[in-house]
Amino acid sequence: MGPEERAEVVTSLPNEVTDREMSPPEGDRHQEGKHRTLDVLRGFFRHRRRKVYVGSELPIYYPGERRFAPDLLVVFDVEPHSRGKWLVSHEGKGLDWVMEVHEGGDRKKDAEFNVARYARLGIPEYFIYDRSREQLLAYRLKTPRARTYTPIKPRKGRFTSKVLGLEFELRDDKLLIWSGEQLLLESIELADRLQEKLETVQQRADAEARARRKEARLRREAEKRLAAAEAELQKLRRRQH
Numbered sequence: 159m160g161p162e163e164r165a166e167v168v169t170s171l172p173n174e175v176t177d178r179e180m181s182p183p184e185g186d187r188h189q190e191g192k193h194r195t196l197d198v199l200r201g202f203f204r205h206r207r208r209k210v211y212v213g214s215e216l217p218i219y220y221p222g223e224r225r226f227a228p229d230l231l232v233v234f235d236v237e238p239h240s241r242g243k244w245l246v247s248h249e250g251k252g253l254d255w256v257m258e259v260h261e262g263g264d265r266k267k268d269a270e271f272n273v274a275r276y277a278r279l280g281i282p283e284y285f286i287y288d289r290s291r292e293q294l295l296a297y298r299l300k301t302p303r304a305r306t307y308t309p310i311k312p313r314k315g316r317f318t319s320k321v322l323g324l325e326f327e328l329r330d331d332k333l334l335i336w337s338g339e340q341l342l343l344e345s346i347e348l349a350d351r352l353q354e355k356l357e358t359v360q361q362r363a364d365a366e367a368r369a370r371r372k373e374a375r376l377r378r379e380a381e382k383r384l385a386a387a388e389a390e391l392q393k394l395r396r397r398q399h
Contacts, residue, residue, distance in 0.1 A: 188261035230257040257285040
């Protein structure tokens with residue numbers, strides 16, 4: 159198959175999965191959990207030297223496999239531009255990390271079927287964020303050749319992703335993502351903190367300006383008193399003469 163024919167095949171593949179292929183809509187909590195994690199991961203990898211693609215619900219095509227669209231996916235060492243689909247044979251590699259966010263519907267799809275399927279496809283790590291049970295599950299292939307997942311055990315409540323170099327922790331109905339001891343924030347949280355810092359800087363500047371104005375006023379008053387005292391002294395001297 160020539161380059162032009164190959165390009166035509168890639169273009170002809172659908173950019174969407176059908177309603178039958180997808181799970182039923184799971185509501186706001188599903189969307190919130192997915193979008194927040196996507197935002198944090200994109201923000202983190204955007205500032206790394208290594209090229210990383212972070213996507214969501216992208217139709218994925220593995221050779222000889224039915225297409226699927228995971229909630230979240232990460233692939234290393236590829237261009238991070240926008241895509242309508244992920245064709246493994248075209249991109250040159252498969253997915254490195256996947257997360258499914260479960261809120262309702264058939265739990266077996268994420269917790270059983272996908273555990274077997276993603277391992278068979280050679281996806282190194284698979285995380286499940288089960289919001290209905292407030293539970294985080296994680297799996298890893300022990301070796302590149304392995305095709306069965308081994309559960310990742312948490313340490314002090316955190317699940318380590320060796321693939322991403324990050325840690326995930328479920329706390330108070332919120333999925334936290336850590337880089338070492340640094341908690342990664344989503345865009346709105348970063349914006350809020352920046353706004354707080356700007357307000358603090360502005361308040362400090364205003365306070366300093368008020369202090370300078372007060373100092374200038376006190377200096378002027380002192381100068382007036384000094385001038386008055388000098389004038390009074392001159393009067394006294396003239397009277398003595």
